[in-house]
Amino acid sequence: EIVMTQSPATLSVSPGERATLSCRASQSVSSNLAWYQQKPGQAPRLLIYGASTGATGTPARFSGSGSGTEFTLTISSLQSEDFALYYCQQYNNWPRTFGQGTKVEIK
Amino acid sequence: EVQLVESGGGLVQPGRSLRLSCTASGFTFGDFAMSWVRQAPGKGLEWVGYIRSKANGGTGEYAASMKGRFTISRDDSKNIAYLQMNSLKTDDTAVYYCTRGSGWTDSWGQGTLVTVSS
Numbered sequence: 001e002i003v004m005t006q007s008p009a010t011l012s013v014s015p016g017e018r019a020t021l022s023c024r025a026s027q028s029v030s031s032n033l034a035w036y037q038q039k040p041g042q043a044p045r046l047l048i049y050g051a052s053t054g055a056t057g058t059p060a061r062f063s064g065s066g067s068g069t070e071f072t073l074t075i076s077s078l079q080s081e082d083f084a085l086y087y088c089q090q091y092n093n094w095p096r097t098f099g100q101g102t103k104v105e106i107k
Numbered sequence: 108e109v110q111l112v113e114s115g116g117g118l119v120q121p122g123r124s125l126r127l128s129c130t131a132s133g134f135t136f137g138d139f140a141m142s143w144v145r146q147a148p149g150k151g152l153e154w155v156g157y158i159r160s161k162a163n164g165g166t167g168e169y170a171a172s173m174k175g176r177f178t179i180s181r182d183d184s185k186n187i188a189y190l191q192m193n194s195l196k197t198d199d200t201a202v203y204y205c206t207r208g209s210g211w212t213d214s215w216g217q218g219t220l221v222t223v224s225s
Contacts, residue, residue: 001171034211036152043204043218044152049211056213087152091210095170096142096154 002026002090006099012107019075021102023088028068032092035064035073038085038101047086048073078104109133109214111205116219119195127190127219129205137161137183140209143190145201146218153201155179157209158188168209195223 003026013019023033031051036044046055048064051071061076075082083106088099115127129141142157156169158179167179178191188205200223206212 032210038152043215045215046211046213049213089152089154089211094168096210098152098154100151 001095002029002093002097004088004090004097004099006086006088006102008102009100010103010105012105013078014107015080016077017107019078019082019104021073021075021086021104023066023071023073023099025069025071025090029090029092031067032090033064033066033071034089034091035062036087036089037082038087044087075104109207111207111214111216113203113205113216113219116203116221118222118224120225121195121197121223123195124191124193125195125221126192127203127205127221129188129190129216131186131188131205131207134207136181136186139207141179141181141188142206142209142212143179143188144204144206144212144215145199146204147198147201150201155190155203159209192221195221197223199223 005024007022033051035048038044047058052064063074065072085101085103087101110132112130119125140157140159143155145153156179158167176194180189202218202220204218205216207214
């Protein structure tokens with residue numbers, strides 16, 4: 001099973017600042033990496049797939065990069081609605097696996 | 108608009124069975140694999156398994172901890188995916204989400220809570 005490790009666990013950022021979230025895979029997943037956003041009491045929402053392709057409706061301030069084992073989600077200028085939990089997920093191998101999540105909170 | 112609506116959750120005793128349903132609308136259900144993902148209270152996301160479309164064999168894949176206890180099936184005539192859960196354990200307590208796709212998933216239901224407790 002591929003283990004996905006996200007860092008940091010919590011990221012404290014001021015509105016308008018840039019946020020950089022990391023995700024590492026225990027073995028290569030090529031570009032088969034997705035990012036999801038989850039707010040309290042809600043289902044996750046797909047943000048990025050294919051490591052860097054924005055899903056329908058994803059604001060342009062969200063961007064993804066990386067391949068192989070190292071991936072990054074960048075939020076260029078945090079808006080109030082972006083404070084949430086973020087998960088990475090690999091779909092290169094079965095079973096699909098998620099990272100443990102990064103909480104982006106208001107500084 | 109794609110919609111996925113889960114139902115069938117509730118309180119169940121350890122060792123018992125429960126079947127969840129996911130009713131889909133807004134897309135050609137039979138063309139897509141369907142997955143189940145769960146989230147224990149206050150915890151992260153865990154992939155349960157998925158079922159391929161009939162065109163791709165209609166077979167399923169499961170996470171190791173659920174293989175042999177959980178079975179995913181589908182009824183394309185009714186646009187419903189099912190998750191049959193047997194021999195339930197307290198660790199199976201979670202919100203269970205139905206999702207579209209088997210890789211990245213672009214549509215999620217609102218989830219249904221399953222509580223396994225005596």
